[in-house]
Amino acid sequence: MRCSGLMAERKLIVPPDDVASMIDTAAGLMELQETIFPGGLVAQDQNVIEFRQVTKRFGTVAAVADNNLSVKAGEFLSILGPSGCGKTTSLRMMAGFEQPTSGEVFIRGQNVTGVPAYRRPVNMVFQHYALFPHLSVADNVSYGLRQRTPRPSASDISKAVDEALAMVRLDGYGKRRSYELSGGQLQRVALARALINRPAVLLLDEPLAALDRKLRRDMQIELQNLQRDVGITFLLVTHDQEEALSMSDRVCVMREGKIVQTGSPRELYDRPVNRYVADFVGKTNFFKGPSTDETLSVRPEMIEIAASVARLPEGLAARVPVKVLNRIFLGEHTEYRVASEALGEFMVMAPRKSEREAGVYDIGDMIAAGWRAESERILPNT
Amino acid sequence: MRIYAILIYIFLYAPIALIVGFSFNAGKYAMDWQGFSVEWYAKAFSNPLIMEALRTSVFIAFSTALLSAIIGTLTALGLERVSGWLRTAFDALIYVAIMVPGIVIGISTLIAFVSFFDLVNPWLTSAWSIKLEMGAWAVIAAHVLFNIAVVALLVRARLQGMDRSLVEASEDLYATPLGTFRQVVLPLLAPAILAGFLLAFTFSFEDFIIAYFVAGPNTTLPIYVFSSIRRGVTPEINAVGTVVLMTSFALLIVAQLILQRGQKTAR
Numbered sequence: 251m252r253c254s255g256l257m258a259e260r261k262l263i264v265p266p267d268d269v270a271s272m273i274d275t276a277a278g279l280m281e282l283q284e285t286i287f288p289g290g291l292v293a294q295d296q297n298v299i300e301f302r303q304v305t306k307r308f309g310t311v312a313a314v315a316d317n318n319l320s321v322k323a324g325e326f327l328s329i330l331g332p333s334g335c336g337k338t339t340s341l342r343m344m345a346g347f348e349q350p351t352s353g354e355v356f357i358r359g360q361n362v363t364g365v366p367a368y369r370r371p372v373n374m375v376f377q378h379y380a381l382f383p384h385l386s387v388a389d390n391v392s393y394g395l396r397q398r399t400p401r402p403s404a405s406d407i408s409k410a411v412d413e414a415l416a417m418v419r420l421d422g423y424g425k426r427r428s429y430e431l432s433g434g435q436l437q438r439v440a441l442a443r444a445l446i447n448r449p450a451v452l453l454l455d456e457p458l459a460a461l462d463r464k465l466r467r468d469m470q471i472e473l474q475n476l477q478r479d480v481g482i483t484f485l486l487v488t489h490d491q492e493e494a495l496s497m498s499d500r501v502c503v504m505r506e507g508k509i510v511q512t513g514s515p516r517e518l519y520d521r522p523v524n525r526y527v528a529d530f531v532g533k534t535n536f537f538k539g540p541s542t543d544e545t546l547s548v549r550p551e552m553i554e555i556a557a558s559v560a561r562l563p564e565g566l567a568a569r570v571p572v573k574v575l576n577r578i579f580l581g582e583h584t585e586y587r588v589a590s591e592a593l594g595e596f597m598v599m600a601p602r603k604s605e606r607e608a609g610v611y612d613i614g615d616m617i618a619a620g621w622r623a624e625s626e627r628i629l630p631n632t
Numbered sequence: 633m634r635i636y637a638i639l640i641y642i643f644l645y646a647p648i649a650l651i652v653g654f655s656f657n658a659g660k661y662a663m664d665w666q667g668f669s670v671e672w673y674a675k676a677f678s679n680p681l682i683m684e685a686l687r688t689s690v691f692i693a694f695s696t697a698l699l700s701a702i703i704g705t706l707t708a709l710g711l712e713r714v715s716g717w718l719r720t721a722f723d724a725l726i727y728v729a730i731m732v733p734g735i736v737i738g739i740s741t742l743i744a745f746v747s748f749f750d751l752v753n754p755w756l757t758s759a760w761s762i763k764l765e766m767g768a769w770a771v772i773a774a775h776v777l778f779n780i781a782v783v784a785l786l787v788r789a790r791l792q793g794m795d796r797s798l799v800e801a802s803e804d805l806y807a808t809p810l811g812t813f814r815q816v817v818l819p820l821l822a823p824a825i826l827a828g829f830l831l832a833f834t835f836s837f838e839d840f841i842i843a844y845f846v847a848g849p850n851t852t853l854p855i856y857v858f859s860s861i862r863r864g865v866t867p868e869i870n871a872v873g874t875v876v877l878m879t880s881f882a883l884l885i886v887a888q889l890i891l892q893r894g895q896k897t898a899r
Contacts (some may be wrong), residue, residue: 347800367803368812380801384819391817394805447805 253366258595267414279614297356298323298451298483299344303324304353305506306339314341315507317353322452323486324478328486328494330530331504340504341453346370347620358450373444374453378460379436387439388424394447400501414446415439425477441473445480452477453484458493469631470497495519503527522547525629535596545629551599552625555586556608559618569620574611586611588619648877654814655870672867673875675883682872685856689837692768692852696775703776704832705825707718709817711784712791729781738845742766745846766848774846775836782835783828786891790824823890828889834880 274277299321306314314336321327330338344347345354354363362370381390390413395402402410415421415562418438428436437457444452457473458466474497477484488494494501494516502512503526511523513530522528525536528547535553537546555572556562562569572588577597584605586598598619611617655673659666676682711722749764756762798820802812840854847855853876860869 345800345804347803364786367800368806368808372804374804376797376801376802378797380795382798382801382816393807397806397808397811409862414828443805 260627273447285549286573296323296359297321298358299485300356301340301343302354302356304340304343304350306336306343306348307351312507314343317507317509319502319509319512321483322500324481324483324612326484326486326497326498327500328472328501328589329504330490330491330494330501332489334506335504336507337489337504338455341374341455341485342485344370344451345372345374345453359604360449370530373449374455375437375440375444375457377456379428379440380441381436381439383428386424387415387420387428387431389422390428390439391443391446392408393443404534410446411442414442417445417480418442429476433461437469438472441476445476445482449482451483451485454484456488458490460489466493472590475496475602501531503530519549522627522629525632526632528627528629533597533599537593537596543631545631547627547629548596548621548625550597551583551601553596553598553619553621554604554619555567555588555598555611555619557611557617561621562620564617565622566620567623567626569618572617572619574613574615574617577613579612584610587593588605588617592621640665648696652874652877655867655874657867657870659867672871676868676871676875679819679868681851682853682856682868685851685853688850689853690767692771692775692843693837694831695772696779697829699772699776700779700783700832701825701829704828705782705787705821706782707780708787708791711788716756726781729778730785732778734839734841737778738842738883739840740775741770742845745770745773766846768847768850770846770848771843771850771852772836774842775839776830779828779832779835782831783825786824787821788829790821794820812825823893827891830883834883834887837883838876840881846849 269388292557297320301317304317331337343350352359388411391414392407395407418441420438458469495546501515501518503510518531525545534547534549539545559569570590572590575589576587578585582598583601589595658669723739798816802816806815870892
């Protein structure tokens, strides 16, 4: 089923009469999607959002350069990169806050280039939540529904709001004002406010950056569960590689306006396309490569250590004597910083299990390190 | 240091306190205390000249406040959209409008109106046999002139403190630009607009200098007070002065409270 116009499609997202009865639980939400898109308008392999050669220039600077990003229906995709890499600009072009200098943006197969934000079937969770301070939590959450024509009835709206708040575990918070809520609660109100509209894609702009560490961890899990339950496509923009790796189905690494690599977290970690990705995704050691354009990368957890070179296991590609420079106990493993005359300084992650067998080494100890050939990655320096 | 501060405050406020005090004087002369009485308030409020002047003043102040609030808010919103030297120039002009002394506004408005009337009156008289002249509306025009700047400054300060992503959030939630303005921008600016309205009302209500130049045959309360003083200060004038003072104080305090409360909901 294809809808002829964007507006028609928007109206389909939440037929006002059905909202209350359908959004019962998270399962109800999925049922709703099934009813609205029989036969799967949002087929698993279809791109909900697609960039075709999108470029965005601010003055002479290209924030996004010839980008061909695509977001698959139902997935949790993260755009990962340092600040200024063009990830936020990409997100803003999806939301409609920015229009590309050249190229086209498609949402659910519709060309939405030039379409303003208020006519796009996507919703956003802002970095600092952007909750309306003059409205109650309930009025914030119902804001999107209240913009529809015809406007849903008051009782339908209030039911939908109650269910959206229940979904983010904020039952009974409807009457509060935003300044009465904690950071984590604000975050969940912002989520409810966006998800109640059943967007084609939920856009999340560094949503966890403003939370403290412990809360961030909880929200990561909550976001992931929420995404699975409601079955809405999530697109998260972040500079935090751990966040991107732990939550996403796919991660898209960007640098200077360009996509460097897109793949599952495991692919990015195990098979980075270049030195930049290897460095950005996870921790790694870089050694001199076979040529000046290449670098040898070995992940610290792939390096084995022993009391002496002779005690290292058989079949290692490299085995060198090293001196222990530093040791940090991290619970499940210990991080050693070691130095060898031939290779320079590098990092080793020794799992707790190996320590129980071989013991703990002290700073200043002369030990040995080595790794298997399959742990080596030769990466272009680009 | 503290004693100096107290002396300065006495110097500043003693004359005002005297006027307020002597407005409750039972005696006939302003500075000759005969006992407490509110008789002069009753006299003032039953004086048809004073009541007429009060009506004129309230009409002028209300019209000024309303027009300034609307035009000032539009000015502030418009200024958000320009940048560079144009914005700097407009900013400077807004401050100038506030700093220009009342007497300069009074004289220049008078001259402008007179030359304008000379230009259009012959034409108007021959066409519809009407004639434009000085009066309450000329005072309103002159007052609006500098009160636009007052409102614009307050609203701009509020706009600059406003989180821009609120506007984007509203658009993201399907509100049209007009819907966003009505549901988000206007409610958030409301405290500043209201405070600007009250300030404009106060400034217009208590203004003497500008009104004196362009009021024509109309008499505002400050003009009435000024002309009666020539016949000697009576407790009646003290009573009128106290009413003007208290009205201004009350409005200023309310405006300040609104602005402070608004700060809490700004983000």
